[in-house]
Amino acid sequence: MISLYLGAIEAGGTKFVCAVGGENGEVYERVTFATKNPSETMEEVVQFFKSHKLKAIGIGSFGPVDLDRTSPTYGYITSTPKLNWSNFPFVEEIKKHFNVPIGFDTDVNAAALGELLWGAAKGETGCIYMTVGTGIGVGAVIEGELLHGLSHPEMGHILIRRHPDDPFAGSCPFHQDCLEGLASGPAIEKRWGKKGAELADRPEVWELEAFYLAQAVANYILILSPRKVILGGGVMKQPQLLPLVRQKVVHLLNGYVQHEAILHRIDEYIVSPGLGDNAGICGALALAKRAMEQ
Amino acid sequence: MISLYLGAIEAGGTKFVCAVGGENGEVYERVTFATKNPSETMEEVVQFFKSHKLKAIGIGSFGPVDLDRTSPTYGYITSTPKLNWSNFPFVEEIKKHFNVPIGFDTDVNAAALGELLWGAAKGETGCIYMTVGTGIGVGAVIEGELLHGLSHPEMGHILIRRHPDDPFAGSCPFHQDCLEGLASGPAIEKRWGKKGAELADRPEVWELEAFYLAQAVANYILILSPRKVILGGGVMKQPQLLPLVRQKVVHLLNGYVQHEAILHRIDEYIVSPGLGDNAGICGALALAKRAMEQ
Ligand SMILES: Nc1ncnc2c1ncn2[C@@H]1O[C@H](COP(=O)(O)OP(=O)(O)O)[C@@H](O)[C@H]1O
Ligand SMILES: Nc1ncnc2c1ncn2[C@@H]1O[C@H](COP(=O)(O)OP(=O)(O)O)[C@@H](O)[C@H]1O
Ligand SMILES: [Zn+2]
Ligand SMILES: [Zn+2]
Numbered sequence: 001m002i003s004l005y006l007g008a009i010e011a012g013g014t015k016f017v018c019a020v021g022g023e024n025g026e027v028y029e030r031v032t033f034a035t036k037n038p039s040e041t042m043e044e045v046v047q048f049f050k051s052h053k054l055k056a057i058g059i060g061s062f063g064p065v066d067l068d069r070t071s072p073t074y075g076y077i078t079s080t081p082k083l084n085w086s087n088f089p090f091v092e093e094i095k096k097h098f099n100v101p102i103g104f105d106t107d108v109n110a111a112a113l114g115e116l117l118w119g120a121a122k123g124e125t126g127c128i129y130m131t132v133g134t135g136i137g138v139g140a141v142i143e144g145e146l147l148h149g150l151s152h153p154e155m156g157h158i159l160i161r162r163h164p165d166d167p168f169a170g171s172c173p174f175h176q177d178c179l180e181g182l183a184s185g186p187a188i189e190k191r192w193g194k195k196g197a198e199l200a201d202r203p204e205v206w207e208l209e210a211f212y213l214a215q216a217v218a219n220y221i222l223i224l225s226p227r228k229v230i231l232g233g234g235v236m237k238q239p240q241l242l243p244l245v246r247q248k249v250v251h252l253l254n255g256y257v258q259h260e261a262i263l264h265r266i267d268e269y270i271v272s273p274g275l276g277d278n279a280g281i282c283g284a285l286a287l288a289k290r291a292m293e294q
Numbered sequence: 295m296i297s298l299y300l301g302a303i304e305a306g307g308t309k310f311v312c313a314v315g316g317e318n319g320e321v322y323e324r325v326t327f328a329t330k331n332p333s334e335t336m337e338e339v340v341q342f343f344k345s346h347k348l349k350a351i352g353i354g355s356f357g358p359v360d361l362d363r364t365s366p367t368y369g370y371i372t373s374t375p376k377l378n379w380s381n382f383p384f385v386e387e388i389k390k391h392f393n394v395p396i397g398f399d400t401d402v403n404a405a406a407l408g409e410l411l412w413g414a415a416k417g418e419t420g421c422i423y424m425t426v427g428t429g430i431g432v433g434a435v436i437e438g439e440l441l442h443g444l445s446h447p448e449m450g451h452i453l454i455r456r457h458p459d460d461p462f463a464g465s466c467p468f469h470q471d472c473l474e475g476l477a478s479g480p481a482i483e484k485r486w487g488k489k490g491a492e493l494a495d496r497p498e499v500w501e502l503e504a505f506y507l508a509q510a511v512a513n514y515i516l517i518l519s520p521r522k523v524i525l526g527g528g529v530m531k532q533p534q535l536l537p538l539v540r541q542k543v544v545h546l547l548n549g550y551v552q553h554e555a556i557l558h559r560i561d562e563y564i565v566s567p568g569l570g571d572n573a574g575i576c577g578a579l580a581l582a583k584r585a586m587e588q
Contacts, residue, residue, distance in 0.1 A: 145437060149420055
């Protein structure tokens with residue numbers, strides 16, 4: 001109980017990961033539990049952290065969340081369809097038990113910051129982190145700052161071009177055939193009738209997936225000019241996918257963005273997470289570190 | 295010659311505008327001349343500013359430009375196809391004659407900053423400024439900072455969905471049917487056989503134009519979460535266009551971005567430039583002001 005740790009919460013819709021760690025991204029101890037209703041879940045969170053002396057806590061949360069510090073609902077999970085979590089005052093609840101600086105952001109912004117500090121974008125001043133899993137989400141750090149604005153970005157839902165031979169209608173309840181509706185893990189499963197992991201030997205599956213992901217990445221590059229593009233999440237576990245995405249991004253940009261990272265070093269520019277599956281929890285640790293420093 | 299002014303250069307591929315002005319965006323004097331080769335053009339720039347005592351100069355330039363302060367070619371116009379302007383050391387040339395702080399950025403980033411300081415986004419901490427003219431360009435200020443990264447964004451060239459009934463192949467030499475290739479002023483002219491200004495009474499022209507612009511704006515909103523969206527440039531002079539874009543953006547987002555600016559105040563969220571045709575030159579003035587303050 002003498003040394004001071006950082007606390008980290010990776011709050012997902014299906015599971016929570018909590019960890020205590022240090023200022024270099026080390027994770028000393030962690031627990032994972034299913035996401036139940038807020039009071040039960042907070043109880044478990046508090047139990048876990050209680051035995052540690054913490055100097056700050058970082059929360060990377062599923063969303064949408066309110067990140068506007070001037071808003072009366074700052075630190076809330078807002079309009080989620082997830083039962084009982086709508087309008088949950090996440091930061092307030094944690095503050096009740098731990099009176100330390102709290103960093104709060106989206107899960108993907110957290111992961112982007114973690115990758116920047118200790119992962120694939122180490123040494124850079126910015127990056128984007130895209131997860132292609134149950135949903136598609138993207139976080140961004142731009143010249144050292146986490147990307148916020150009117151609210152937080154929702155880059156997983158951009159419109160992209162449908163492939164002319166793709167009969168799948170798309171699975172997004174809001175936009176049907178937006179990026180997430182066409183290219184998330186569940187979209188792959190609905191289109192092909194099998195889970196992604198069971199489609200490894202079907203090249204057409206990954207050609208089409210790369211067709212969609214590359215369009216999104218090309219648009220992110222044209223709009224944000226990120227210093228590094230990191231692609232993670234369950235779907236990216238298919239090792240053939242990343243090279244296909246790189247190749248198609250280069251083809252789509254067609255020499256327009258005259259930067260050697262894109263023209264000559266695409267393999268170092270569009271990469272896998274340096275922290276692997278720890279991007280999320282290390283990201284929350286990074287938020288704690290930032291909260292403490294600010 | 296006693297009071298100190300700010301100098302502003304709006305450097306376009308066809309014309310240069312130079313102005314002297316003040317710290318509240320006032321323009322005291324201005325000249326416009328055709329863009330010739332760099333040495334003749336710089337001569338005219340220097341002549342104009344010579345008679346004023348300047349404390350800083352701002353340059354909003356056509357691109358691509360190098361904005362990386364650590365780069366040996368910082369302040370250059372880089373790989374432009376425009377004759378003789380490729381690898382032109384713009385900042386260096388101006389510094390030779392005026393040893394004052396120089397602000398340098400893209401024309402559209404400048405315009406975004408001008409609109410933020412003195413125009414339609416006054417009081418906000420960020421905005422995007424899109425010009426739909428001979429080309430399509432977008433500048434952005436995010437939480438007070440001009441958007442840079444690996445290089446500067448090139449948002450005019452994002453991929454969007456073609457309208458199924460649009461037979462026009464697109465006019466972008468790099469991407470053919472990217473946004474600029476489908477929706478710039480010249481694209482309109484090539485598709486319909488007449489200049490935009492002569493197509494005012496053809497509703498189908500503006501429906502299609504809004505179809506493309508709204509997709510782009512929706513993607514910018516999802517990716518950047520701007521606090522204000524400002525649409526300028528020659529094509530936006532069609533007064534029927536802005537309401538159509540607003541309506542289609544709301545329709546495309548379909549309630550996903552739960553912010554009252556989009557749900558209830560779209561007319562104040564997607565707007566015309568507050569500075570009108572002065573956005574560019576006032577933007578350069580804003581860059582001068584920033585350079586002086588930093
Ligand atoms: N090896 C794999 N190949 C293809 N898809 C996979 C693989 N592993 C997981 N997935 C898909 O990724 C999705 C889960 O993504 P994941 O990032 O693990 O979780 P979540 O997004 O829920 O945090 C599921 O749709 C699953 O089918
Ligand atoms: N009133 C108008 N209606 C429609 N299009 C217009 C109008 N005025 C100009 N344009 C188009 O806008 C383009 C010029 O854009 P502008 O912003 O004025 O210049 P630039 O982009 O070269 O700086 C041309 O293609 C022109 O046809
Ligand atoms: Zn969607
Ligand atoms: Zn293009």
